[in-house]
Amino acid sequence: MLRILLPIASALLIIVGSFSSQNQKPEFHLNTVNGVIGDISYEKEFGVEVDASVSEETRIKTHLQYVIEILKDTETHHLNTDQEKNRKHIITLLKEYIDAGEFPQNHHFKNRRPVFIDRDGNLCAVGYLIARTKGLEAAQRINRDHKFDYIKDIDPKLINGWLAENGLTQKEAAMIQPFYGPIENKVNRNNIETEYAIGSSLLAGAQLGALSYSLLTNNSPSDIKKISVFNSALGAASLTLGLVNLDNRYSETSSPAPEQPCICWTTTTTYTNKARTQLSIANIAVGTASLIYNSFRFFSAPQKEEPSKFNVSATQLYDPSSGQTAPALSLSMKF
Structure with a gap:
């Protein structure tokens, strides 16, 4: 009986193994x-x-x-x-x-x-x-x-x-x-829109003008703070403008008629603008520098008006020859 069962068992193992390998x-x-x-x-x-x-x-x-x-x-x-x-x-x-x-x-x-x-x-x-x-x-x-x-x-x-x-x-x-x-096509347009160029130029010019005015004129502490606030606002505008326009990439996907049915027949084109990115970086740099500088000027301005360095006051002048005094003016300058 065992001699009969062994060949049958071996055959079954071979059949099972062949199915599993398939x-x-x-x-x-x-x-x-x-x-x-x-x-x-x-x-x-x-x-x-x-x-x-x-x-x-x-x-x-x-x-x-x-x-x-x-x-x-x-x-x-x-x-x-x-x-x-x-x-x-x-x-x-x-x-x-x-x-x-x-x-x-x-x-x-x-x-x-x-x-x-x-x-x-x-x-x-x-x-x-x-x-x-x-x-x-x-x-x-x-x-x-x-x-x-x-x-x-x-x-x-x-x-x-x-x-x-x-x-x-x-x-x-x-x-x-x-x-x-x-395949992903990449296109660099490399141009700056007129509106963006004009806006950036006006902001930069306004900051330069306000900075020149504050440096070339003798301003009171309150004026210094007002100019610093104004320039900081311009700097914040330049910084915001640069950040908004820094990443100017966008992609378009087209689906032309395929040679044969294919649900994935698409072509993606990514557009970039290096010139606009460079201008955005310049706006960010100018805006950040303006914010830092004008914040420093605002907080370092004197809290109250300083007395004038040139003073005139009334005094008495003594004449040794006559032994009398006479009214006079005293002039002083602080250095």
Whole structure:
């Protein structure tokens, strides 16, 4: 009985194991430069995690160069002579593709995504390899139905024959396939509106005039405080005007008609104005300096009127020769 049960139990374990292995899908890295190996290429090359400051070209080139090394180090003893020869040719073509640097752009999605051939005719890495080995028409045929698809989702009839002919596995092709980041156009208008320029000039001129008046005239403590309050108000206006207009960036999103249905077909354009930003910084600097200086003058002004430095008073003048006194004026000056 035990001899009968053991084979049955072993068969059941094999069946269960096969089902579980089929249900366990390999890890797929979304929103990275590649779905199979993620961003490991950049981390290996530079020793840090990739961030938004890294250019798209650097990410793509670093990834593809890393994949080339993997392809070269992979055992190929199972391949026949033609497959090995074709595989080496594929690696050479991939190097040429990296050097050319003509990568497609993602004008369609807000997250990283494959783009087989973009609207300007630039081919992805896999598309380029197919075009160079099977002809551009073969790549365009895949692009018609699988423009944004991952390698694993492309119709096997369109790609499996090419993979076998060139000694590549589906996983290796998926490893080659880059994901491209969303395109954000940046435009610098670099102009200052007339109203903003005039307002800034009037405020600066008024502060300069009031400051000159307070320094060139002899003012009483009460006048000094009034002028300081007036100048502080002008400084606060300049500071506020600069802060309000400092961040002048704004974005516009357009949705042109897509080549095929895609809910994320958008293009974002960010507009900036460096000249206006520089004027805003100047307004902030002038306003802050005016506030500090006039606050100091206000609080350091005398609390009451000081007596005049030049005094005239009545006195008596004594004449020794006659022994008499006579009225006189006494003049004094404080230094």
